[in-house]
Amino acid sequence: MAVSQCERDSNSCPNRVEPRREAVSGEAVFLFIRGVTDLATEGIRMKWLKREINAIFERDPAAKTLLEVLLCYPGLHALIFHRVAHALHRRGLVLLPRLISQFSRFLTGIEIHPGAKIGAGLFIDHGMGVVIGETAEVGDNVTIYQGATLGGTGKEKGKRHPTVGDNVVIGTGAKILGPIVIGESARIGAGSVVLNNVPSHTTVVGVPGRIVIYDGERVPSVDLNHVSLPDPVAEMLYCLQKQIDDLRFQQERCLKEGKAR
Numbered sequence: 172m173a174v175s176q177c178e179r180d181s182n183s184c185p186n187r188v189e190p191r192r193e194a195v196s197g198e199a200v201f202l203f204i205r206g207v208t209d210l211a212t213e214g215i216r217m218k219w220l221k222r223e224i225n226a227i228f229e230r231d232p233a234a235k236t237l238l239e240v241l242l243c244y245p246g247l248h249a250l251i252f253h254r255v256a257h258a259l260h261r262r263g264l265v266l267l268p269r270l271i272s273q274f275s276r277f278l279t280g281i282e283i284h285p286g287a288k289i290g291a292g293l294f295i296d297h298g299m300g301v302v303i304g305e306t307a308e309v310g311d312n313v314t315i316y317q318g319a320t321l322g323g324t325g326k327e328k329g330k331r332h333p334t335v336g337d338n339v340v341i342g343t344g345a346k347i348l349g350p351i352v353i354g355e356s357a358r359i360g361a362g363s364v365v366l367n368n369v370p371s372h373t374t375v376v377g378v379p380g381r382i383v384i385y386d387g388e389r390v391p392s393v394d395l396n397h398v399s400l401p402d403p404v405a406e407m408l409y410c411l412q413k414q415i416d417d418l419r420f421q422q423e424r425c426l427k428e429g430k431a432r
């Protein structure tokens with residue numbers, strides 16, 4: 172095919188459009204530098220890093236020295252990588268943050284999507300197998316043990332991962348799925364599968380997750396819907412039914428005794 176004058180001498184062509192790839196990569200480099208600069212500024216202040224390190228000392232009796240914490244805690248490493256990836260993600264980059272997230276996963280076994288919003292003082296203990304999805308939100312002072320998942324159910328778009336309140340503990344291997352809310356100071360038992368909202372100050376265990384402790388009180392397990400809060404009306408109906416059964420039993424016994432006489 173013949174090459175036009177315009178294509179041969181591209182600089183002289185009035186309709187010449189700069190290739191988008193160049194513009195995009197230039198923007199990417201700019202955003203990357205800005206992201207790293209922001210992070211360095213924040214890092215120099217050392218506030219968030221100090222808080223993450225303190226969280227490890229507060230919640231892991233095995234942590235002895237600062238050097239040990241800096242070198243041997245994959246949860247801390249994953250959070251540092253996530254900090255960079257999330258800063259770039261917020262500036263609209265897609266591939267670079269994902270690559271950082273995947274590299275972090277390769278090193279630590281913890282996969283945090285760059286879009287996930289993570290609060291201060293998160294402690295990911297041991298870490299291997301932890302997955303935190305794109306639209307997940309994690310509050311302050313949360314503890315997550317190995318193998319826990321904050322995942323989507325794979326059906327919906329938009330917000331599809333859990334929102335976890337402050338001071339929540341998520342046990343090893345727990346699966347929290349869907350755009351549900353885990354109230355503050357809730358505790359999710361090891362191995363639980365949680366598909367519904369969890370009120371604050373409750374303990375949830377099992378598959379599917381059911382509330383076993385509410386505000387420090389054990390929740391009785393009779394005639395209750397285990398996935399939601401105790402239902403006083405259901406309990407009352409249960410008591411009434413029991414009384415009716417007792418009365419019917421007594422009435423029948425009286426009738427039998429009367430006939431016998």
Ligand SMILES: CC(C)(COP(=O)(O)OP(=O)(O)OC[C@H]1O[C@@H](n2cnc3c(N)ncnc32)[C@H](O)[C@@H]1OP(=O)(O)O)[C@@H](O)C(=O)NCCC(=O)NCCS
Nearest residue numbers: 316341342343358359360361362363374375376377383384
């Ligand atoms: C859920 C958890 C926080 C509950 O602790 P707790 O408040 O002390 O509650 P209890 O141990 O009194 O348990 C309450 C009830 O839930 C049951 N239960 C506790 N954890 C459970 C679990 N993971 N799966 C199923 N049932 C569980 C208990 O057997 C008990 O049942 P009962 O009332 O019929 O006896 C705790 O058991 C847990 O799973 N923590 C996670 C720890 C973890 O992942 N560690 C990893 C370290 S590497």
